[in-house]
Amino acid sequence: DQQVKQNSPSLSVQEGRISILNCDYTNSMFDYFLWYKKYPAEGPTFLISISSIKDKNEDGRFTVFLNKSAKHLSLHIVPSQPGDSAVYFCAASGTQGGSEKLVFGKGTKLTVNP
Amino acid sequence: GAVVSQHPSWVICKSGTSVKIECRSLDFQATTMFWYRQFPKQSLMLMATSNEGSKATYEQGVEKDKFLINHASLTLSTLTVTSAHPEDSSFYICSARRGLAGGWAYFGPGTRLTVT
Numbered sequence: 512d513q514q515v516k517q518n519s520p521s522l523s524v525q526e527g528r529i530s531i532l533n534c535d536y537t538n539s540m541f542d543y544f545l546w547y548k549k550y551p552a553e554g555p556t557f558l559i560s561i562s563s564i565k566d567k568n569e570d571g572r573f574t575v576f577l578n579k580s581a582k583h584l585s586l587h588i589v590p591s592q593p594g595d596s597a598v599y600f601c602a603a604s605g606t607q608g609g610s611e612k613l614v615f616g617k618g619t620k621l622t623v624n625p
Numbered sequence: 626g627a628v629v630s631q632h633p634s635w636v637i638c639k640s641g642t643s644v645k646i647e648c649r650s651l652d653f654q655a656t657t658m659f660w661y662r663q664f665p666k667q668s669l670m671l672m673a674t675s676n677e678g679s680k681a682t683y684e685q686g687v688e689k690d691k692f693l694i695n696h697a698s699l700t701l702s703t704l705t706v707t708s709a710h711p712e713d714s715s716f717y718i719c720s721a722r723r724g725l726a727g728g729w730a731y732f733g734p735g736t737r738l739t740v741t
Binding site for chain 2: 604616
């Protein structure tokens, strides 16, 4: 049972354009959402997060949007740069049964072409 | 920013032996740490949530007797893979959460385990 879903395994965009990465979740207990960037054989690096009480959070070129009713969030990168090429993981955090969880999607590989 | 370290970064062991992986938060206290494993070209799979001073909470399908987790202090959690088999070969990553629930989770660099 996949609680956090990233349905696009890969995305290719041109430098300077917008990259939009999508994520869906199924469990209503999640109340905090995060995006991580990951390179091979390294741990994920935190990018940006959003609390379930908000619908938008912006940090420089990165903006995360949350649609709680649709259980959907997205990460917008604009303008995209070649250095943004990496695998992006969506993660959801919450407490269930007294235990905290931080669950990841399968990731989307972003390639930004010069 | 906060730093989380893992040791060792890679290890090769023989089938049937046990391997211990350490996860340390270097400049903050982490009441909660998470252990993940990642197979090639797949996502990070949450194995267990480790809470300081109490038993770890394992995800469904993860054998608690095989993957022993100890969170003895606010800066150290260990994962011991007991009686390792080749199918346990994977990339193991820990993360430590700083602050209140929902706060940022910082990740270690990962440990590559190869069981021969």
